Amino acid sequence: MLSLTGIHTFYGHVEALRGVDLQVEPGRIVTLIGANGAGKSTLLMTICGSPAARRGRILLEGEDITRLPTFEIMRRGLAHAPEGRRIFPRMSVLENLQMGAITTDASHFNADLERVFALFPILQKRQSQRGGTLSGGEQQMLAIGRALMSRPRLLLLDEPSLGLAPLVVKQIFDVIREINEQQKVTVFLVEQNAYHALRLAHHGYVMVNGKITLSGTGRELLANAEVRSAYLEGGH
Ligand SMILES: Nc1ncnc2c1ncn2[C@@H]1O[C@H](COP(=O)(O)OP(=O)(O)OP(=O)(O)O)[C@@H](O)[C@H]1O
Numbered sequence: 154m155l156s157l158t159g160i161h162t163f164y165g166h167v168e169a170l171r172g173v174d175l176q177v178e179p180g181r182i183v184t185l186i187g188a189n190g191a192g193k194s195t196l197l198m199t200i201c202g203s204p205a206a207r208r209g210r211i212l213l214e215g216e217d218i219t220r221l222p223t224f225e226i227m228r229r230g231l232a233h234a235p236e237g238r239r240i241f242p243r244m245s246v247l248e249n250l251q252m253g254a255i256t257t258d259a260s261h262f263n264a265d266l267e268r269v270f271a272l273f274p275i276l277q278k279r280q281s282q283r284g285g286t287l288s289g290g291e292q293q294m295l296a297i298g299r300a301l302m303s304r305p306r307l308l309l310l311d312e313p314s315l316g317l318a319p320l321v322v323k324q325i326f327d328v329i330r331e332i333n334e335q336q337k338v339t340v341f342l343v344e345q346n347a348y349h350a351l352r353l354a355h356h357g358y359v360m361v362n363g364k365i366t367l368s369g370t371g372r373e374l375l376a377n378a379e380v381r382s383a384y385l386e387g388g389h
């Protein structure tokens with residue numbers, strides 16, 4: 154579905170991604186774990202074309218999207234729920250969801266909205282509330298819901314569990330599994346919560362300083378000594 158070969162991304166002279174190779178097979182949940190500053194968010198943003206890769210190639214369903222502008226990439230069935238949620242704080246929940254649907258055909262808006270409300274019933278109750286006044290967990294649900302409104306085939310999630318209480322984290326991860334299994338959306342998940350992410354993922358990658366250092370099934374990485382000492386200290 155998504156294939157990255159030799160991706161290098163720079164911020165000015167600083168090389169944030171230093172030759173990344175990575176595959177996301179269709180129908181899968183693939184996760185990328187790594188410490189602060191490893192380059193995880195940069196990788197998701199590079200897939201979306203901003204900042205664009207300076208070297209390397211990104212294929213989406215076989216098509217080379219490396220040099221396409223972001224709006225052209227997003228039209229091809231990709232949605233990004235960015236780090237820190239980035240919902241529209243002064244718009245209502247419903248308006249935020251409408252913004253997510255802006256690139257798609259209006260004829261299926263109601264059905265899509267119902268699907269999002271079925272995944273996150275709290276959003277239905279809070280429809281007219283301003284996004285910025287939602288709790289952190291609710292804002293994360295809204296960010297995912299907004300991304301789903303564009304009917305993606307590939308969903309990019311940047312640290313959806315960040316700053317959330319354990320119970321809410323579990324709820325978010327359960328929904329990610331449901332989106333993948335029932336709605337057949339391929340998921341590429343970036344996380345620092347390595348334990349949850351690797352348990353959920355079919356396949357995982359570890360990034361250190363802009364390079365992939367390890368990859369394997371979620372189960373393999375959970376059992377890997379290096380992963381355990383660097384990302385799973387203290388059990389989880
Ligand atoms: N707009 C920018 N301009 C300059 N440098 C940047 C910019 N954005 C990120 N960087 C740098 O690129 C590197 C990778 O950052 P990135 O945000 O991709 O890391 P990350 O793995 O997502 O970290 P975190 O887990 O803290 O979110 C860091 O050294 C960061 O300081």
Ligand SMILES: [Mg+2]
Binds near residue numbers: 193194195236311
């Ligand atoms: Mg990040």
